[in-house]
Amino acid sequence: MGNKPSADASGSYRRHGPQFTDRVVAEPSGDTEWPVEAGRYRLVVSLACPWAHRSLIVRRLMGLEDAISLAIVDPLQDDRSWRFSLDEDGLDPVLRYRYLEEAYLARDPEHGTDNGVSVPALVEESTGLLVTNDFPQITIDLGIEWAKFARPGAPTLYPPELRAEIDAVNEGVFHDVNNGVYKAGFATKQSRYEEAYTALFARLDELDERLANQRYLVGDHITEADIRLFTTLVRFDAVYHGHFKCNRQKLAEFEHLWPYARDLYQTPGFGDTVDFDHIKRHYYQVHTSINPTQIVPLGPEPSAWLEPHHREELGGSPFGPEGTPPEPLEGPLRPLPPLDM
Structure with a gap:
């Protein structure tokens, strides 16, 4: 994520790829x-x-x-x-x-x-x-x-035998979900917004179905695919649903994606690296073309992320059969001062 995004002449948001690829x-x-x-x-x-x-x-x-x-x-x-x-x-x-x-x-x-x-x-x-x-x-x-x-017990996030499947999942998730929310949020023409919105929810429906009978996106433990999807899902209801007009339904209204996201959130390394204060302040205060008042919403209630998910019943384990969780973090990564009143 870089400078303030903009749309091209067609009304479509265009993401610039990385320029330094060493x-x-x-x-x-x-x-x-x-x-x-x-x-x-x-x-x-x-x-x-x-x-x-x-x-x-x-x-x-x-x-x-x-x-x-x-x-x-x-x-x-x-x-x-x-x-x-x-x-x-x-x-x-x-x-x-x-x-x-x-x-x-x-x-x-x-x-x-x-x-x-x-x-x-x-x-x-x-x-x-x-x-x-x-x-x-x-x-x-x-x-x-x-x-x-790496620490002892670290997971294998991009196992060779699953790379083709991980890459295929990531490709669709990138275009329609990770980048899709931006294509909806920063579109400047109705048709471009509707295209992005439609593709986003078609992909989320597909992922929801995929996760009905398996705990993780690919294989039986966390991989690169889960990490890439999670960082969009955790921002969905707090930002993308309203701020980017991705409002067919909330993440919390998906049958399988919502428990899946909570499962990841409650896994060490995921929820303990989430800071909703940073997330909401950035989107609502920086994107003044979308939110000119810069008012930051108070909700949704983050405690919902800690509700039981029961995904362990599907089998698998977060870090693989030989893996272990990282040590707990001590306190927040970077607290912010109170919002100006």
Whole structure:
């Protein structure tokens, strides 16, 4: 997620792909590959952003907290996009930057905010250079390439024997759900909105049916597919249902998707990385073309996410037969001050 979105001449929202697609890998073999090295990189995320949220979940599931440091930006952006204004003196304590844009400029001095400043981003701590903002590849690599730094009992999130199926599920989820809510919310013509709305709920209906008799999207434990769907589902009723006009029904009104989402939320690494305060403040206060008053809604009640889901009756286990949960977090990731009255 980067700067304020806009629609093209047809009235359709267009998402720009990542512009920096270097990778951090265990055995680098070219100029666009960086070595896996504990303490070398800083992961910059917004707790509001579903794309960044994925990387936060994987970092936690894999137990990479000691290997990769974490920076959390303010959910509210200004003209220079994501900023470190939640940190003391408005400076990231490691990178010494006020804006994530500075890491982009260190990598490419010609890169301006208009070209996009997005999270998640991996930044080299010693140089302040942006390494990659390739959000789909970041999570895959965190789950595979960083294996030597993973905690005992970490899950296999992208198992080779399931990759074709995971990729197929992810493709539809990306276009119709992850990006679909944005295509509905930022459409500027009725026909474009209706196309996105129709595709979104057709895909959600398909997923709801898929989950009727299986606990997870692919296989019998959590995979990359579940992580990618979850970060949209957890924002659905709080933001997308009303703010983006995705209002045929709430997530809480789906027979199987709602218990499935609660099952994930109650799994360590998922719900403990969700911050509804950051999420709602970002969408309702930044998207002034949709919500000019910037009023942030109080609901829905987050305690509903803790209701029993009974999904364990379908079998399977979150982390696989040999896996274990990550250690509990101590307190919120990044609290915010009260809203201005």
